[in-house]
Structures are given as C-alpha cells and as structure tokens.
Amino acid sequence: MKLSNSFIAVKKISSPVLRSQFSEDELTRTAELILKVEGIINPLILRIISAQLYEVVDGHFEYYAAARAKEIDPQKGEYIGAFIIDPDNEEVLQKQIELMRKREFGDNDVKQKLESLTAQIAELTESVKKIENILSDVQKPKRSNQKKTQKETSQESEYDSLTVAQLKEIAKQHKIVGFSKMNKDKLITAITHISL
Structure with a gap:
C-alpha cells in the first residue's frame, strides 16, 4: 500500500505553518472534540523527515488542534x-491534495466571501458616516439656530477687523477654554458670547 494509515505521537510531528495563523479558540474547541472521541475524523497527511520525525503536508489546523489536545490531556492526546x-509517491499525492482542496474551496466560495465582505464594509462605511454626522451636529453651537441680537451682530462686526492673534489674546484674557485651537469665526462667536 502506497499510503499507510498510522497513529503517530504528536510530539514527533512538526508543521511549516505557524500556529499563530489559526484561532486559539477554534483550536481549543477542536481539541476538546478530538479528546471526546479519542481521535480525528480527518487524519493528517505527513511526510517522513527522519527515522522518527514527521512533517505535516496537509492538515496543519488539525495538527495544531491535536497539539492543543495533548496540552489539555497529555495521555489521551498523545497520538493522532x-x-x-x-x-x-509524494509528488502524486501532493497533486491529489491540491486538486481536492481546490475543489473543496472553489472559486465560487471565494467570490461569495469577497462579496459578503464588500457588503459588510459598505455597511460599516455608512454607519461611520451616520456617526460622524451625529457627532458634528452635537458639536455645532446651538446658538447658530437662534436669531442674533443687534448687540451680537455689532460686536461680531467689530471683531471681524481684528486678526486671529488679536482675537486669541482677547480670548485668553476672558479665559475661554480651547481658544488656541479655534479659527477666527469660532473665536468671534466665543468672545461675543462671553461679552454678552
């Protein structure tokens, strides 16, 4: 038989794929299931590296789930x-794996996932715009909706002729909070409001 099925000690297996590529929560959930049934439904595919060492060819997630099972219960999770x-036959089996995985995760599946992600991004963008609009409405001075008195109008026109530096000096004297970051219009509004 050109493809032999065995139980291999997890500690004798390594993977060229990093464990960090997989969700620890999913690995733990799968590990618990492996321990419950004391086995795995989708066996790893390994190549021999040396007399007693193996490397994962396919089933990297399954390998890390088995390693997690061994961490949880060293006796039950010792073999996989x-x-x-x-x-x-490694080359032929590699081709078989590639064809099966390609079929399993076909182009349509990828397109559907991309379309779903695009729709989710569009929804998030729309939500962000709504939040930005709400925030900008909240930050607008409420006085802008009210009619200005003659006194306010005359004071504003008086301050219009001043420079931003002069307005900031006046704001500083009146102890207006945040004056250093205000533009000319905001400075005039703030000073006028304080002066009333």
Missing part, C-alpha cells in the same frame, strides 16, 4: 491518526 506519504 495520520497517513504517511511514501517518498516515491
């Missing part, structure tokens, strides 16, 4: 089911 590739 795996197919060991005969070095003479």
